[in-house]
Amino acid sequence: MKIDNTPKLDFNNVLIRPKRTTLNSRSEVNLEREFKFPHSTYKWKGVPIVAANMDTTGTISVYNVLSNVKTLTCMNKFISLEDFKTVKLNPDFFMVSTGISDANFENLKSVMREVDCNWICIDIANGYISSFVDFCLKVREEFPNKIIVAGNVATREMVEELIIRGKVDVVKIGIGPGSACTTRLKTGVGMPQLSAIIECADAAHGIGGFIMGDGGITCPGDMAKAFGGGADFVMMGGQFAGHDENPGELREIDGKKYKLFYGMSSDHAMKKHYGEMAKYRGSEGRVLKVPYKGKLIDTILDYLAGLRSACTYINAKCIKHMPKCTTFVIVNQQLNKYFVK
Numbered sequence: 001m002k003i004d005n006t007p008k009l010d011f012n013n014v015l016i017r018p019k020r021t022t023l024n025s026r027s028e029v030n031l032e033r034e035f036k037f038p039h040s041t042y043k044w045k046g047v048p049i050v051a052a053n054m055d056t057t058g059t060i061s062v063y064n065v066l067s068n069v070k071t072l073t074c075m076n077k078f079i080s081l082e083d084f085k086t087v088k089l090n091p092d093f094f095m096v097s098t099g100i101s102d103a104n105f106e107n108l109k110s111v112m113r114e115v116d117c118n119w120i121c122i123d124i125a126n127g128y129i130s131s132f133v134d135f136c137l138k139v140r141e142e143f144p145n146k147i148i149v150a151g152n153v154a155t156r157e158m159v160e161e162l163i164i165r166g167k168v169d170v171v172k173i174g175i176g177p178g179s180a181c182t183t184r185l186k187t188g189v190g191m192p193q194l195s196a197i198i199e200c201a202d203a204a205h206g207i208g209g210f211i212m213g214d215g216g217i218t219c220p221g222d223m224a225k226a227f228g229g230g231a232d233f234v235m236m237g238g239q240f241a242g243h244d245e246n247p248g249e250l251r252e253i254d255g256k257k258y259k260l261f262y263g264m265s266s267d268h269a270m271k272k273h274y275g276e277m278a279k280y281r282g283s284e285g286r287v288l289k290v291p292y293k294g295k296l297i298d299t300i301l302d303y304l305a306g307l308r309s310a311c312t313y314i315n316a317k318c319i320k321h322m323p324k325c326t327t328f329v330i331v332n333q334q335l336n337k338y339f340v341k
Helices: 060-069 081-085 102-114 130-142 156-164 183-187 193-206 220-228 267-274 296-314 319-325 333-339
Strands: 014-016 033-036 043-046 049-051 072-074 094-098 119-123 147-153 170-173 210-214 233-236 251-253 256-262 287-291 328-330
Touching (some): 014 220, 049 060, 060 072, 060 296, 072 119, 102 130, 130 147, 156 170, 193 220, 296 319
Parallel strands (some): 094 119, 147 170, 170 210
Antiparallel strands (some): 014 328
């Protein structure tokens, strides 16, 4: 047993300190960013925000909204090839997601043969198992030019392993921070999300790769902190749920309207897609009643406006500059004693 005494931070433990700025208007901030990846031959330009590949957010209807503002949608694993064939999608603004079984690999090959898409997301809850890196390398060998995202992990050594040996372009960061995730409660495993982003970004950038912060975003300010901490992309689930465009029945309870949002490792999701929860595993997700929010475009525009405003407070002309312009101030008094000498 070992104890790491270094304090670890979550979004609610810090604020971003303002500084003198030469930006006089939010309109001067450019939220689009262009990427050249370490393994893929593609270049990508857009706003590096991603809807999570969950049943209620990783959908074609969500893509229809987010692609108009040049943000990405990671499609959930249960969208069929037939579903993809019914619509024409911009290959730059959606991801095909997959698990790591042999059946998943065959399905991925079938979809990618028929669907024009530049992104693949290899997604499992525990990115530390040895077969995960092997699967990532197999996908790279099959699709040498695609932009490959893989996760989830929360420590620097696995980021380096996935980029160097797994030939991954973007590593997805987050063990248990999502609103619908109960991994930390069920297993005691996790890492505060802001520190995970800071440490993993340092590891990825040192070898020419990128990271995607996945989970823990509750407001535009959290997203600004994630980018300020070094995230290249930010993925959200719960904040993109509860809208007209999200699937599911609109329910009314005590005069308030809700839509369901649930974790993909929840008992609800397992029974929906597989008929039952396997006896050897337990539910690591919860079902949430998300207050009805109206149209999705209003939410994404609110987040983009918050990002622009954050940039004007720290003199960052674009998202790429945010880490260099960000100074975090510790606001949790219990943590201050570790930092103040």
